[in-house]
Each structure stands twice: as C-alpha cells, then as structure tokens.
Amino acid sequence: MFKIIVAGCGGIVNAWFRNALARDDVEIVALVDPVEANAENHKLRHQLDGCPIFPTIGEALEKVDANLVFNTTPPANHEEVIVSSLRKGLDVFSEKPLADTIGAARNIVKASDESGRVCSVMQNRRYLNGIRTYRAEIERDAVGKPYHMSVDMLLGAYFTGFRNEMDHPLLVDMSIHTFDEARYLLGEAKAVSAYCQEHNPPHSRYRGAAGADCIFEMDNGMILTFKGSWASRSENTSSHGRWRLACAGGAATWDGYDGVVLNEAQPVPENIGYLEEEGLRREVALQKEGREGHDGCLDDMFSALAGRRPMQTDCHNNIHSLAMMLACVESAETGKKVKL
Ligand SMILES: NC(=O)c1ccc[n+]([C@@H]2O[C@H](COP(=O)([O-])OP(=O)(O)OC[C@H]3O[C@@H](n4cnc5c(N)ncnc54)[C@H](O)[C@@H]3O)[C@@H](O)[C@H]2O)c1
Numbered sequence: 001m002f003k004i005i006v007a008g009c010g011g012i013v014n015a016w017f018r019n020a021l022a023r024d025d026v027e028i029v030a031l032v033d034p035v036e037a038n039a040e041n042h043k044l045r046h047q048l049d050g051c052p053i054f055p056t057i058g059e060a061l062e063k064v065d066a067n068l069v070f071n072t073t074p075p076a077n078h079e080e081v082i083v084s085s086l087r088k089g090l091d092v093f094s095e096k097p098l099a100d101t102i103g104a105a106r107n108i109v110k111a112s113d114e115s116g117r118v119c120s121v122m123q124n125r126r127y128l129n130g131i132r133t134y135r136a137e138i139e140r141d142a143v144g145k146p147y148h149m150s151v152d153m154l155l156g157a158y159f160t161g162f163r164n165e166m167d168h169p170l171l172v173d174m175s176i177h178t179f180d181e182a183r184y185l186l187g188e189a190k191a192v193s194a195y196c197q198e199h200n201p202p203h204s205r206y207r208g209a210a211g212a213d214c215i216f217e218m219d220n221g222m223i224l225t226f227k228g229s230w231a232s233r234s235e236n237t238s239s240h241g242r243w244r245l246a247c248a249g250g251a252a253t254w255d256g257y258d259g260v261v262l263n264e265a266q267p268v269p270e271n272i273g274y275l276e277e278e279g280l281r282r283e284v285a286l287q288k289e290g291r292e293g294h295d296g297c298l299d300d301m302f303s304a305l306a307g308r309r310p311m312q313t314d315c316h317n318n319i320h321s322l323a324m325m326l327a328c329v330e331s332a333e334t335g336k337k338v339k340l
Pocket of ligand 1: 011077161162
C-alpha cells in the first residue's frame with residue numbers, strides 16, 4: 001500500500017489526486033500546506049475525511065505513518081521537502097523542477113544515495129504520444145543522422161502567484177520541460193555548454209524575463225537551440241513547442257500537437273546555386289502506449305516503485321536536464337557561455 005503525504009496543496013496537485021485516488025493501493029495519510037485553507041480546500045474537494053493537515057513537512061513526517069511523499073510545492077521549497085522526506089526513509093515523487101539551484105539538486109541526489117530511497121520527477125511531457133513517436137523516428141535515423149535540433153515555444157502565458165516574483169520565470173518554471181524533452185529525444189544526451197540571452201518585452205506581465213534564446217552544445221556533438229516566450233502576442237506555438245531536427249537526409253519535425261513529419265530532401269541538381277524546393281513530406285502515425293501527461297508519468301512512477309526499478313525521470317538522470325536550465329540562468333546573468 002502507498003501511504004502518501006501530499007506536500008503543497010495548490011493548483012497542479014489536482015492532477016495528482018485524480019490519478020492517485022483512482023487506485024486501490026493508495027491512501028492519502030496527510031496534507032501539508034502553510035496556508036491551511038489551501039489544504040482544507042483539497043480535503044473537501046477530494047473527500048479526504050479524517051485526513052490530518054500539517055503546516056510543515058517536518059511535523060507530518062513526525063506524526064504519520066507514511067512511505068511516500070508527493071511534493072507539489074513551489075520550486076524554492078523542493079530541497080527542504082524532498083531531503084527531509086528521503087532522510088526519514090520515504091520515497092518522493094516531485095513536481096518539476098527538481099530544485100532551484102544545482103547545490104540543492106546535488107543535496108537531493110546525495111540524500112537519495114545515502115538513504116537508499118527514490119526521488120523521481122514529474123516530467124509529464126515525456127509521456128505524450130507525439131513525443132514518443134518523434135523519439136522513435138529519431139532513434140532509427142529515419143531521415144539520416146541528426147546534427148541540429150531547434151525548438152520554439154512561443155506562448156501568451158498569464159500566470160499569477162510565485163511565477164510573477166521569480167527573476168527568471170520562463171527559464172526556471174517552464175524551460176526544464178523542453179530541455180528534458182530534448183534530452184529524451186536525443187537518447188539522454190547531456191549538455192556540455194550553454195549560452196542564453198533573456199528579454200522582457202514592455203507588455204510582459206512578469207517582473208523577471210518572460211523570453212529567452214538559448215544555444216547548447218550536447219555531448220553527442222549536436223547543437224540545440226531554444227527560443228521561448230511567455231509574452232508572445234501572436235504566431236504562437238503549441239505549449240509543447242514546435243520542433244525541427246535537421247538531419248543528413250532531410251528534417252524531422254513535430255508541431256507539439258499530433259503532427260510528426262519526416263521530410264526527405266531530394267537530390268540537388270548539378271550547377272544550381274540555391275534550392276528552395278521542399279522535400280518529400282510524410283506524416284507518421286502516432287504511437288499510443290499508455291496514458292499521456294501527468295497520468296502517464298504517475299502510472300510509470302507507481303509501477304517503477306512497485307518493481308523497485310529506476311524510472312527515466314529519477315533524480316540521477318533529471319539533474320542533467322536541470323543543469324541545462326541553471327546554466328542558462330547563469331549565462332543570462334553573466335553574459336557568458338557556461339561550461340557544464
Ligand atoms: N508538470 C507540470 O506541467 C506543472 C504544471 C504546473 C505546476 N508545476 C509545478 O508544480 C509545483 C507547484 O505549482 P502550482 O502551480 O501547483 O503552485 P501553487 O502556487 O498553485 O501551489 C503551491 C502550494 O504549495 C504551498 N506551499 C508553499 N510552501 C510550502 C511548503 N514548504 N510546504 C508545503 N506546501 C507549501 C502553497 O501554499 C500552495 O498552496 C511547482 O514546482 C511548479 O513548477 C508543474
């Protein structure tokens with residue numbers, strides 16, 4: 001039986017409750033939130049009669065018998081919640097990002113190693129049919145060897161709350177999804193360098209930068225570029241971004257919705273200086289394995305924990321996605337290319 005403490009009773013936790021409460025091997029044994037009304041709200045909504053509420057994770061860990069923590073607190077609280085839970089002998093499923101500094105992330109990995117307990121991260125975007133299909137095509141070199149990946153994620157995103165207080169809201173709260181997906185698509189490649197320039201247009205609703213352009217060199221020789229915005233007014237992309245992989249034999253694209261497309265370049269005629277011609281475009285049928293998004297990731301987490309196998313978003317892997325995001329923050333602040 002999974003006896004779960006839920007720490008952080010805000011917006012996203014609804015998706016976690018929906019999944020967990022539909023299972024017959026789950027019991028929610030405590031809710032934690034410094035704002036009692038937030039915890040009360042979820043207690044009522046999810047009919048958790050009799051479930052105790054605590055203001056801190058420390059009190060919950062002392063007072064209830066549990067073996068698993070759901071961490072759905074804001075990023076600045078992740079280290080405290082995760083490390084204290086692991087050290088108390090509980091496994092942890094955490095919302096992204098794993099932590100808000102590389103030091104905090106390393107402390108989490110160390111606590112996992114020393115306690116022998118698992119900490120995995122909600123990277124729900126790995127669990128989309130579009131991205132699974134795109135990955136399978138890339139893995140089999142469907143249009144030849146890849147050499148350059150680019151992704152645009154241009155959104156009109158009007159969040160409120162902790163994101164408005166952040167220095168780097170787009171980078172710290174959103175870009176981790178894209179960087180983690182890029183690593184997934186490229187066979188878990190890691191970045192070796194990062195350069196990032198941020199911007200915040202006058203109409204932005206964010207105090208920190210709502211836009212960023214990033215360039216990475218990956219350890220498999222690939223170049224990855226990311227252009228992101230939460231203050232885009234038009235010509236927006238899917239919230240999953242619009243992807244293009246340049247390959248020796250053409251290009252593979254994913255529009256962030258359903259469309260995975262292979263475009264095979266045609267031979268270039270002799271004596272031609274400039275060729276605008278499109279290649280042969282072919283849409284790929286989507287693979288459908290398991291559920292998508294939060295449900296897919298939670299299903300995998302429960303199954304990995306039950307089988308005591310590491311999942312793909314275990315903190316030991318996820319720290320490399322986080323390192324990309326934090327290197328971009330450092331580069332944006334210093335104006336320099338950062339080595340990882
Ligand atoms: N994977 C996704 O697609 C996705 C989507 C949205 C949010 N998130 C992530 O989920 C996390 C929470 O985001 P949200 O939108 O639900 O935020 P939110 O502001 O709606 O909720 C956060 C809750 O945590 C509580 N809290 C603050 N400090 C706490 C502490 N020390 N212990 C316990 N509770 C504490 C707050 O009072 C609040 O109720 C963030 O890390 C965010 O990046 C992920």
